[in-house]
Amino acid sequence: MTQVKVIIAGPRGRMGKEAVQLVQSTENYELVAAIDYKHDGKELHDIEGFEKLHIPVFGEIEKCLAEIEADVLIDLTTPEMGMHHTKTAMLHGVRPVVGTTGFTQENLQELEQLCQEKGIGCIIAPNFAIGAVLMMKFAQLAGKYFNDVEIIELHHDQKLDAPSGTAVKTAQMIAEVRVHKKQGHPNEKETIAGARGADFDGMHIHSVRLPGLIAHQQVMFGSEGQTLTIRHDSYNRASFMSGVKLAVDTVMNIDSFVYGLENIID
């Protein structure tokens, strides 16, 4: 088995903590460094929750990559930092696996172009949960037969971006196959702004934020006399880790840009 040297950006985050555990518990992965803007020069060991890990922590990716040899960067931070980390990793020949969401279309195009120029694998996955990837694929299939769809994504109230990366990806996948339609009554009018949610190619996305939730999405289709609802629920962040592993294993063997795990599962 090939040894994979991994850097994790955002190790203290909800996802970052799970990713540290995944890398530590995978036989052929080695956690070689972490990137954390608040703990430059320390070791993970010095940070609460990582007591036994003597892994160097860098505040900035440039410094990290100047000192540490790595194969893969897992980024679980914010869109601004995620962009910077992903570009810098590719410029240093390190393959990014990015779970961070909130990228714009322009961001994704820029990353794809850099990836092509460098000829290095890069995976951007708005959702690592295999069930969520299947939910998106099933929704895309349904989108061929139903023109009317409402996407309802539900997340914990600490989430920064809305709509979720998963909801945007779902809408993009459906838009690839759906006959374009501006949904609802042609004369419908919002008496409170935002009541109909975000408009993506004529379909609507609704974002719910509540404490107690983790990550959930419901895609509802309707046509004459029937509705079809496709729903996925993540009840914890461990649900994302088999997808992170799949992405790390895959990125080692590709030299192209992948946006969405649906492109790498059979």
Ligand SMILES: NC(=O)C1=CN([C@@H]2O[C@H](COP(=O)(O)OP(=O)(O)OC[C@H]3O[C@@H](n4cnc5c(N)ncnc54)[C@H](O)[C@@H]3O)[C@@H](O)[C@H]2O)C=CC1
């Ligand atoms: N692709 C997927 O399956 C999933 C993706 N996510 C996404 O992953 C990202 C992280 O999510 P969570 O772990 O829930 O967030 P979190 O807020 O718990 O963690 C964010 C991490 O980013 C770091 N960070 C924040 N600002 C920073 C800055 N300016 N510079 C460097 N680091 C900074 C924080 O220290 C923290 O470690 C979000 O974009 C979220 O939408 C979350 C769950 C699943």
Ligand SMILES: O=C(O)C1=N[C@H](C(=O)O)C[C@H](O)C1
């Ligand atoms: O912030 C989260 O929690 C999640 N973010 C991703 C998204 O924006 O789709 C994936 C998952 O929904 C959890």
